[in-house]
Amino acid sequence: MDLVEAHADLTYTDAAGLSEALRGADALLLWDFFSEAVRDAWPSAGSLRWIHVAAAGVDKLLFPELVASDVVVTNARGIFDRAIAEFVLGSILAVAKDLHGSHDLQLAKKWYRRETRMVRGETALIVGTGSIGRETARLLRAVGMDVRGSGRTARSGDPDFGEVVASAEVAAHVGWADHVVVAAPLTPDTRGLISADVLAAMKPGSHLVNIGRGPIVDESALVDALRDGPVETASLDVFEVEPLPAQSPLWTTPGVAISAHMSGDYDGWLEALARQFVDNALRWIAGEPPLNIVDKQRGFVPGERGSA
Template sequence: MTFPRPMAGEAVTILINDTAADQYSELIRERFPYVRVLIARDASSLHEYMTDADVLLSSRFPVHLFDRARRLRWFQCSNAGVDSVLPIGDRIKGITVTNARGIHGEIISDFVIAGVTIMHWNFLQFFREQARREWRPRDVAPLAERTLGVVGLGSIGSAIARRGKSIGMRVIGSRRDVSQPVAGVDKLFSPNDLAELLQLSDFVVLAVPQVPATTSLIGRKQLQLMRRTAFLVNIARGSVIVERELIDELQAGTIAGALLDVFEREPLPPDNPLWTMPNVIVTPHVAGYPSDYTRRVFEIFGENLQRFLQMQPLRNVVDLDRGY
């Protein structure tokens, strides 16, 4: 396949600042041999190369170097969340920001449904009983009799909703626009009706972006609205939950338990009580990372780079006013 060359002038310079930089570089050079590729492997080289970059491919935007990004026209974030640019959202309007939206939904749905099943059956207790060689039969209601509440029905939340519906669960969810139905969702709620969603759900999954409106979205007041038999799942961002209040309410038995993949501080400090709580599953921010993550991101970036060189609209453009 023949790919377009730059329209005029010197070659486009792409700066990569990512743990998979070597892989991205190889893929770019193979498909677009006429572009210039720079890899920032440390803070010093990032500082040096930022002035040359037309395009930045990175998991985070280096806001402290924004004034050096004089040539930058496009930032492709290798994550779905672009919260790193929000502090300069009012200054970055001249730069197109795109993200990796669309590649995380199915793998995160795998994670969520696996976690929901583990918590519903209380496999943690089975594991403890196995370690003690204790034989304790019990009965469990079908998951199809339970309600899954998804807070945030973007591409990830919608995928989780469809997966929950596919195993027979009643699915409810919240989103800003409730004028159009969402596949797999039995009832839609606006963000203002979060309290009702919490009260009706057996499993609450947080799938909202990190924006000012979602910071500390779930705290003591919201947890106390939930059923004592309910479980909380967070695959959004740690800032969405007031962590100290969650710990207090878990210890008090306000809710049955939690599956947490993201935290206020990452890595989670060794002295954090969440590590050893019997009703909590802690995972190290892995839910959205399939084994072929780099290839999936490059499918988006490669198409966007082709569009960029042809001066066509890019896909996955982020609305910086909304933050996603």
């Protein structure tokens, strides 16, 4: 932060001191990206012009008063793309090669030789065609998978997805996919998008991966779909409530692999987030528009057409 401190007066605070720290502040770095303290401190933010969130998702921040204001919001778009794409590929390989089953057999000291699947030629529908979804599509194509996207607008000839189907019609298309990957931001349009109807329309024996946001998937309906079909496995990194409560049936539902909202966390990610903010802050201080400006009405950074 020395580079920023050379050009601006900085105050460091926790949530309890945010109201006082915001008085007279022009910009805010929200390093604790899950914090909802900005809403409570909003009456003190009269001179605020820019908020940078050290996360890709901004759903925790976009309360109505901020959305209606002139304050510019930017996010950490691009920092997590490759790490999350690798996590998705790892999850798909773990299912195809039955690595979770091998682990269970090891714990039981059982030697059980069996055949596994090749991922080459398998199909993946990626729900969410932003930068994370695109990097995931490129990586899955690199191992020979057939990939399609699901976004706001249906279209053909997309450079990464080939065909993109409309998210509003996703139930009509999930039956094509061996793997359905949820990589969308949480917005009013995507909340509950993977509903009981969508899950019921999935391919028998299919695999759901969620690295987007928990509330995009109806967790109760997912448990039913895993127990009764057609969904066979689920790799879940995000949940409706985090940490996942001990009483959640997801912990013990067969076929579920749980990770602690860590798909984007890699060695060096905090340093990358800090460098990104410093670069953006120096642009802003110099009077240039910052990068990764969020459309506050839509809840994400507009990029490639149909990027939601």
